[in-house]
Amino acid sequence: MDVLTAFLQAPMKDAVWLRLPSDLPVEVYPGLRAGVFVRILRAVYGLKDAPKVYTSYFKKRVSSLG
Structure with missing residues (x-):
């Protein structure tokens, strides 16, 4: 499954x-x-x-769900 705006969910860590x-x-x-x-x-x-950045964000979100 491909989510068209997946990357846009992750905030940038650096400017x-x-x-x-x-x-x-x-x-x-x-x-x-x-x-x-x-x-x-x-x-x-x-x-x-x-x-x-997105992979790190996704892993943290999934881990927080248990």
Whole structure:
């Protein structure tokens, strides 16, 4: 079974920053500007550490259930 948003459940442990692309469609993302930095709060797909962060989070959650 594949959960499309599984990684997004896990919070990032370290600060990860991303510069928004210059061709960001502002009409789709109001309030954001191209070129600014945003902090990534969750284990977003494509980040190098995302699988490790999610696996650790998942193991802790399952272990807490008993």
